Amino acid sequence: MFARLAEHYRSVVEDLVLSLRALADGLQQQGFAATCYVCGDGRDGHGASFVAGLGDGHLVRFLVSDYGISWVESRNGHELVKFEGAEAIQELERVAATLRDLSAANAANTATAAAPAGIPAAGSPTAATPT
Numbered sequence: 813m814f815a816r817l818a819e820h821y822r823s824v825v826e827d828l829v830l831s832l833r834a835l836a837d838g839l840q841q842q843g844f845a846a847t848c849y850v851c852g853d854g855r856d857g858h859g860a861s862f863v864a865g866l867g868d869g870h871l872v873r874f875l876v877s878d879y880g881i882s883w884v885e886s887r888n889g890h891e892l893v894k895f896e897g898a899e900a901i902q903e904l905e906r907v908a909a910t911l912r913d914l915s916a917a918n919a920a921n922t923a924t925a926a927a928p929a930g931i932p933a934a935g936s937p938t939a940a941t942p943t
Contacts, residue, residue, distance in 0.1 A: 821878075825859060828876045831904070832862040838911050839864050842918070851877065866907075874904055885934050893934045903934055 832848045839846035846864035859877030866872060869888040875881070883900035885892045895903055910932070 825876055825878060825881075828881070828901070828904075829858075829860045831908070832860045832874060832876065835904070835908055835911065836862060836864065838908075838915070839866075842911065842914055864907075872903075872907065874900065883934075895934075906934070 829850055833850070836846040836848035844864055844866060846862070848860055848862045851859040851861075859875070859879075862872075862874040862876075864872050871886050873884045873886075881897055881900045883893075883895040883903045885894075885903075893903075
């Protein structure tokens with residue numbers, strides 16, 4: 813049973829690494845500063861470090877590895893929130909959903925060339941609630 817759980821967790825980590833890479837690419841395409849560093853040779857999916865600047869001094873960091881999953885948000889160098897495990901993954905989903913909304917809005921509004929509006933901080937009144 814424990815071997816099966818360990819393998820399942822490794823699979824989750826691999827999926828998260830792929831998602832982080834895609835999210836970093838999507839944020840960069842929207843004009844945000846975002847990077848995703850993958851541990852090892854990039855093919856084994858053992859872990860990754862994702863960092864993105866989401867406007868107005870708002871920074872998020874998502875770490876995933878065989879040892880755990882964490883999400884940290886800060887603004888102007890001050891930590892706002894830190895989540896671990898499932899809550900961290902929910903925050904990742906919130907940012908991805910907001911990115912999808914921004915992409916749709918930008919596609920509908922291609923005539924306006926404006927800087928990215930930013931993504932609301934976790935827990936802010938304008939932050940989308942994960943479902």
